[in-house]
Amino acid sequence: MLARGGDAPAREHLLARYLPRLQRWASGRLPLRARSLLDTTDLVQETLLRTMEGLDRVEVRGPGGFQAYVRQAVLNRIRDQVRWAGRRQGREELSEDLRDSSPSPLEEAIGGAVLDRYERALAGLGQEDQELLHLRIELDFDYGEIATMTGRPSRDAARMAVQRALGRLAEAMGHER
Amino acid sequence: MSADRDPFQELLGSVSDGEAIDWDDAVGRARPDDRLRLVALRDVDRIGRFNRDLQRTLPAADEVTGDGIDVQRWGDLLLLELCGAGANAEVYRAWDPGLRREVALKLIRSGAQGADAPTDQSPLLNEGRALARVRHPHVVAVHGIDCRDGRVGLWMELVRGVTLEQHVESQGPLDAAEATRLGREIGSALAAVHVAGLLHRDIKPANVVRDPDGRFVLTDFGLGLSRHLAEAPVLSVVGSPMYMAPEQLSGAAADARTDVYALGMLLWFALTARHPFPEDSLGALRHAAASGPVPALGERRPDLPPSLVAAVRRATAPVAADRFANAGQFVEALASTTTGSAAGQTPATPARRRSRWLLSMAGLVVVAAVMIVAVRGRGPAEPVVPAAASYAVEAALLRHGAGAPSPLTNDDLLAPGDRLSLQWRATQSSWVYVLNADDRGEAYLLFPQPRFDLRNPLPADSTLVLPGAMSGRDVVWTVTSAGGRETFLIVVSPEPLPELEAGPAGFAAPDPDRPIEYAAVDAGVIERLRGVGGLAAAPAQPVSAAPGSGSLNRFRALAGRESGVTGVWVREIVLRNPG
Numbered sequence: 001m002l003a004r005g006g007d008a009p010a011r012e013h014l015l016a017r018y019l020p021r022l023q024r025w026a027s028g029r030l031p032l033r034a035r036s037l038l039d040t041t042d043l044v045q046e047t048l049l050r051t052m053e054g055l056d057r058v059e060v061r062g063p064g065g066f067q068a069y070v071r072q073a074v075l076n077r078i079r080d081q082v083r084w085a086g087r088r089q090g091r092e093e094l095s096e097d098l099r100d101s102s103p104s105p106l107e108e109a110i111g112g113a114v115l116d117r118y119e120r121a122l123a124g125l126g127q128e129d130q131e132l133l134h135l136r137i138e139l140d141f142d143y144g145e146i147a148t149m150t151g152r153p154s155r156d157a158a159r160m161a162v163q164r165a166l167g168r169l170a171e172a173m174g175h176e177r
Numbered sequence: 178m179s180a181d182r183d184p185f186q187e188l189l190g191s192v193s194d195g196e197a198i199d200w201d202d203a204v205g206r207a208r209p210d211d212r213l214r215l216v217a218l219r220d221v222d223r224i225g226r227f228n229r230d231l232q233r234t235l236p237a238a239d240e241v242t243g244d245g246i247d248v249q250r251w252g253d254l255l256l257l258e259l260c261g262a263g264a265n266a267e268v269y270r271a272w273d274p275g276l277r278r279e280v281a282l283k284l285i286r287s288g289a290q291g292a293d294a295p296t297d298q299s300p301l302l303n304e305g306r307a308l309a310r311v312r313h314p315h316v317v318a319v320h321g322i323d324c325r326d327g328r329v330g331l332w333m334e335l336v337r338g339v340t341l342e343q344h345v346e347s348q349g350p351l352d353a354a355e356a357t358r359l360g361r362e363i364g365s366a367l368a369a370v371h372v373a374g375l376l377h378r379d380i381k382p383a384n385v386v387r388d389p390d391g392r393f394v395l396t397d398f399g400l401g402l403s404r405h406l407a408e409a410p411v412l413s414v415v416g417s418p419m420y421m422a423p424e425q426l427s428g429a430a431a432d433a434r435t436d437v438y439a440l441g442m443l444l445w446f447a448l449t450a451r452h453p454f455p456e457d458s459l460g461a462l463r464h465a466a467a468s469g470p471v472p473a474l475g476e477r478r479p480d481l482p483p484s485l486v487a488a489v490r491r492a493t494a495p496v497a498a499d500r501f502a503n504a505g506q507f508v509e510a511l512a513s514t515t516t517g518s519a520a521g522q523t524p525a526t527p528a529r530r531r532s533r534w535l536l537s538m539a540g541l542v543v544v545a546a547v548m549i550v551a552v553r554g555r556g557p558a559e560p561v562v563p564a565a566a567s568y569a570v571e572a573a574l575l576r577h578g579a580g581a582p583s584p585l586t587n588d589d590l591l592a593p594g595d596r597l598s599l600q601w602r603a604t605q606s607s608w609v610y611v612l613n614a615d616d617r618g619e620a621y622l623l624f625p626q627p628r629f630d631l632r633n634p635l636p637a638d639s640t641l642v643l644p645g646a647m648s649g650r651d652v653v654w655t656v657t658s659a660g661g662r663e664t665f666l667i668v669v670s671p672e673p674l675p676e677l678e679a680g681p682a683g684f685a686a687p688d689p690d691r692p693i694e695y696a697a698v699d700a701g702v703i704e705r706l707r708g709v710g711g712l713a714a715a716p717a718q719p720v721s722a723a724p725g726s727g728s729l730n731r732f733r734a735l736a737g738r739e740s741g742v743t744g745v746w747v748r749e750i751v752l753r754n755p756g
Contacts (some may be wrong), residue, residue: 024231027259068356105262113218121217136193137225140232163189170185170221174214 018067019048021139022074028106030078032092047077067149071138123170129165136162185214192222195229195721229261230267230286253281254332270335273320280320281336285329305331311373314573314584315366317386317396336394341447342382350450353481353514359385359393359584360488360511366395367440367504371433378431380439381420382446392583419452423495425465434497437507441500442471443490448489449477456587467495484514570603570669574750575642577653591663591752596653599624599643601635603669608633609669611643623654633673665750 023044030043048070107115122130129149135141135149147158184203189196200219207215250256255272260281262268305322308331312318341359347349351359363385370377376393377384384397418426422438425431445453453471454462458645471493475486488510494500501507562601575582576589577596585597599611611624624643625633629652631645644652668674 021232024259025228028227028231028262105259105267106224106227109262110220110223114223117217117225118220131193138219138228140229159190159193163193166193166218166221167185167189170189170218173217173220 002046002131018070018139019045021141022048022070025138026074026078029075029104031082031104031107043077043081044074047074065132066126066131071134117173117176120168121169121176124167124172125168128161129168132158132162132165132168182451183217185211185367188215188218189265192218192225194564195225195411199221203544227262250326251282251284251328251330251562252279252323253339254330256282271332273332276320279335280332281317281334283331283333285331302329305329307373307375308370311369311375313366313369314575315362315392315396316369335352336386336388336395336396338388340383341385341387341393344387345382345447345450350478351447353448353485355391356444356448357485357511357514359447360440361508362393362586363395364440364442364504364508364511367433367436368508370395371436371504376431377424377436377439379420380436380443382443385443390583390585390589418462419454420446422497423463424497426463426466432497432505434500437492437500437504438494440504440507441489443491443495445474448474448481451477453493470495475511482514485511488514531625555571570607571601572667572669574598574665574667575600583751585750589752596655598653599667600640601667601669602640603637605637605671606634607637608670608673609635609643610666610674612666612668612669613663639702663752665752 026044050073103112124132125128125133131150132146135146136143141149143158143162146162147153147155149160150158151157152161184207188198188203198219202224204212204215204219251269251271253274255274256269256281257272258270260268260270262569266283269282269284271280273280283380302322302324305319309319309322317336320332320334322329322331324330339347350356363380367377367380379397380395381474384395386394386396388394420439420442422431422435425435425438442453454465470490473486474489475481475483478486488507491510492500492507501510573584575598576585576591577598582598582600586592601609609624610622613623625631626644628647629644630647630649631641635641642651644654
């Protein structure tokens with residue numbers, strides 16, 4: 001992976017390209033209730049830096065593992081933030097999912113049930129598929145960038161890979177209904 | 178799409194590429210055994226579009242502040258953070274370089290109802306412009322609405338705080354006094370909205386924000402949901418069903434009483450932390466709301482004043498004709514509620530120093546001018562309370578800070594340096610007197626003063642900011658020291674009050690650069706005011722028990738007389754000014 005092995009310039013390069021998009025994506029996943037002094041920007045940056053620092057201790061299996069790992073780390077951090085906000089407000093401990101009476105902007109836009117199906121189906125895919133969908137569906141990278149980031153030879157190759165991953169995701173979500 | 182090609186495979190490419198897809202058509206044509214995965218693909222497409230909107234309209238914070246880095250904008254506004262999103266719009270925290278302040282920006286999604294109409298015909302723009310004409314301390318201030326970069330957006334005051342829903346969930350039900358204040362503040366906000374020809378139609382706890390000063394602000398007018406009153410029929414249920422009136426749930430015509438109902442339900446929730454109808458389906462809710470009154474509030478909160486319980490019950494009557502005719506009437510009913518915890522019953526704090534007042538010139542010229550222009554032409558605002566059958570008064574004591582002036586209500590905190598003014602309007606020419614007393618009971622006449630440009634009687638139907646100008650220069654009252662508690666009495670009379678008019682020689686002329694030189698109102702004057710035959714009036718709001726000693730207590734007694742008085746309107750505001 002590009003950023004492994006303590007390659008500082010590579011890390012900076014990855015951060016510069018990846019971090020802003022990750023921040024925007026996370027802003028759609030963090031319920032308003034859970035926002036506080038630690039805003040979305042800080043949350044994502046802190047999580048990503050911790051992940052980068054710990055890369056050598058993290059087992060990232062195969063291509064695509066890094067972004068999928070970071071994505072999950074950010075979601076975990078958001079979950080912690082939601083719980084913290086709940087406790088601060090005297091609420092009961094929240095369940096393991098992100099369900100909260102204060103929905104995230106994405107949840108409010110598409111509905112909690114759909115989001116649950118999406119998350120479960122995504123988690124059931126391989127790491128490479130997860131990364132492709134994360135980069136394309138969630139972070140809006142173009143196919144050229146995805147090809148570079150995932151080591152594919154061309155834009156078309158990246159596009160085909162995304163489409164296949166998308167098909168597997170929809171199949172999995174359809175089976176859940 | 179040909180029958181022998183796999184529509185699912187074709188759509189994969191379109192979803193991946195972010196192309197527009199007619200999902201109704203695609204799902205409608207799908208084979209039954211293919212429908213589930215097509216629906217799933219449609220859901221992924223919706224998620225992708227949401228994320229794409231985020232990525233293409235929202236900058237990361239470092240991009241906004243970084244040199245030479247592409248800054249995401251909507252027109253001139255810099256988008257800072259997504260605060261919320263719904264089916265039809267997204268709300269961002271944004272920076273308005275023109276106003277040099279953060280604002281809330283509501284961007285209507287492309288494809289939302291009315292969002293794509295030509296600019297000069299867009300109902301969204303028209304409604305937004307109508308809303309922008311509403312200026313009220315408890316209505317989120319709309320700065321502007323426009324169509325830029327192909328998207329309709331509405332930018333408005335960024336109100337920091339928590340929603341009423343969050344506040345009640347974290348702090349529990351409101352006490353009677355705060356709930357009454359909530360009802361009065363949001364009720365007066367609704368009255369102003371209705372005068373502008375709009376209905377809110379989505380009053381709910383999530384749309385009321387309680388700011389750090391305790392002010393309740395009505396937000397989120399859900400563009401496209403409001404309608405001119407004359408066009409009230411509703412074709413479909415829009416808004417939050419739990420707070421909807423029966424006629425709104427059934428798709429019948431809505432009017433001001435529909436919003437009154439929702440406000441009543443809001444108070445029911447605020448006082449119990451529950452909703453009166455736990456039904457979980459729209460049909461069951463519709464039946465419950467239409468078939469009878471809401472459960473008795475008094476049974477859940479026996480501590481509440483019966484008058485408050487009765488006001489909420491009337492507001493939530495299933496039949497619109499049985500409710501208050503308008504929000505102003507509801508506010509009046511709440512104003513006559515005795516909550517038992519008014520500011521005046523808090524223990525008096527011994528005064529250490531006498532408060533002093535300074536007339537300040539700084540920076541109020543523009544603010545005052547803007548306020549006068551902005552408020553002119555709008556309808557009733559808080560408090561809208563008729564003092565007599567023939568005229569009505571609205572008056573709000575305002576504190577001027579860095580942003581828009583904020584209204585002061587009972588028990589608010591004052592501090593040295595605070596700059597105050599009084600926004601006033603009446604439907605008939607009136608004599609206005611503003612009196613102030615501190616805990617020591619020493620009273621001052623803040624208005625009128627001989628050197629002020631504004632003279633009694635003040636004209637009818639003009640919104641004015643007192644003390645106004647002095648030799649053409651706008652002035653305000655400035656708190657220059659702490660003084661325990663400050664009591665303000667605003668007295669409005671259809672004719673001069675001789676006891677106050679007769680004593681100008683006893684009042685020192687104010688100097689703009691020196692501490693207070695208002696002379697104390699002679700206690701004898703106050704005492705004699707009690708005997709002004711035929712001048713007293715129904716109080717504008719419940720007059721609290723006397724807050725300690727002070728000569729104003731005698732005058733306050735005048736305000737408390739509800740019978741045998743006709744003509745004088747008195748409002749009392751007690752503020753804390755601890756040292």
